[in-house]
Amino acid sequence: MEDVTRPLIVGGVSVAITLIVGWVADQLLRRADARHPxxxxxxxxxxxxPPLRAFVCTATLRGSYDKAHLAEDHAVAIGRILTLVLIATAAWLAMRASAAVVESTYSRYAAGARDPARVRRVRTQVTLIQRVVTAVVGVVAGSAILLTLPALRAFGTSMLASAGIVGIVAGIAAQSTLGNMFAGLSIAFGDMVRIGDTVVVDGEWGTVEEITLTFLSVRTWDERRITMPVSYFTSKPFENWSRGGTQKTGTVFLHLDHAAPIEAMREKLHEILRASPAWDGRDWGLAVTDTTPSTIQVRALVTARDGDDAWAVRCEVREQLIGWLREEHPYALPRLATAPAPWLARKDAAHTEVA
Incomplete structure (x- = not known):
């Protein structure tokens, strides 16, 4: 009977201690949150x-399981299992705590910052820092778990003699991965590209949606995702429309007849822009930029707060200007001049003489 009672008592005391510690910690954090919103x-x-309760429960069981007077074989096995669970729960708790600290730091900075570009930069940096911390904690926890197992510990000891050769081989094999990791750190702290930036890569226009240590994801305007290694952004040129500010200048080109009413088009353009919510009011203009024997090229210049608004106002100006010209000044639209071919004219004349 004692063989059953002692383990139950040890387990019950561990669970009770876990519940008490978890409740006290939650109440303290709740009060601190209420005092400092x-x-x-x-x-x-x-x-x-959850990870705190799991860690406390495992730690109390690991420290008191020998009081249950279990059989020697069972005690050794249970001790190893509890040690492995203790390492895993400690890593889980460390990851959760580091994530809370990083997210809190970013939230406080974002709440007080006024520059959206700097906010995106800090967001990119803290995201990569969190990924690095998670990777380090995972590697340390995995190594600690392996070292607690006697068979794997002996295997690791025998491998130390050839660690130099293994390191060289691993470095050559992982050259691309390591290059991407260092490129990811360079992007995060070099402020080359940030989450939320509008970029043009390989002729595709989109918004940076995710940055990791090895790859970067761009969401295009038609909701496709382009995934590419981060080393691309450190080795090839690309357009970043958000660097140095989000304001953009857009152009609309129209090919019109030489008789197009340029001054009236300027007034109409200004009227369209005043009614457009996408125009930021900074600048506008209309000018003839080129001419051919049959048409002229007219450029309308508009400004907007960001790339999305620039695209919207360009489409709006193009649509309304063409509609206005079609209704009010149809002669201003390009016309295709046609004339009878010379041989057809001679043939018609011959038919007339015969008749």
Missing amino acids: ETPLWGLLRRCG
Whole structure:
């Protein structure tokens, strides 16, 4: 009977201690969050409740399981299992806590910052920092788990002698991956491209949606996703429409007849822009930029707050100007001059003489 009672008592005491510690920690964090609502850290740390309870329960069981007076074989096996679970729960808790700290830091900065570009830059940096921390914690936890197993520990010891050769081989094999990782860090802290930036890569226009240590995802205007290695952005030129500010200048080109009413088109363009919510009011203009024997090229210049608004106002200006010309000044649209071919004219004249 004692063989059953002692493990139940040890387990019950561990569960009770876990519940008490978890409740106390949650109440302290709840009060701190209520006293300091401007700091989201305390509220975010409450997400660490499940890993904290799992860690405390495993730690109390690991420290007191020998009091259950189990059989030697069972005690050794249970001790190893609890050690592995303890390492895993500690890594889980560390990942949750680091994520809460990083997210809290970004939230406080974003709430007080006025420059959207700097906010996107910090967001990119903290995202990559969080991924690096998660990777480091995972590697350390995995290594600790392997070192606790005697068979794997002996295998690791035997591999230390050839660590130099293995390192060289691994470095050659992972050259591309390591290059992408360093490129990802360079992008994050070199402010080359940020999450939310509008970019043009390989002729595709889109918005940077995700940046990791190895790849970058761009969401195009038609909701496709282009995934490419981050090393692309450190080795090839690309357009970043959001760097140095989001304001954009757009152009609309029209090919018209030489008789087009340029001054009236300027007035109409200004009228269209004043009614357009996508125009930011900074600048506008209309000028004849080229001419051919049959047409002239007219350029309408508009400005907007960002790339999306620039595209919208360009489409709006193009559509309304062409519609206005078609209704009010149809002669201004390009016309194709035609004339009878010379041999047809001679043939018609011959038929007339015969008749």
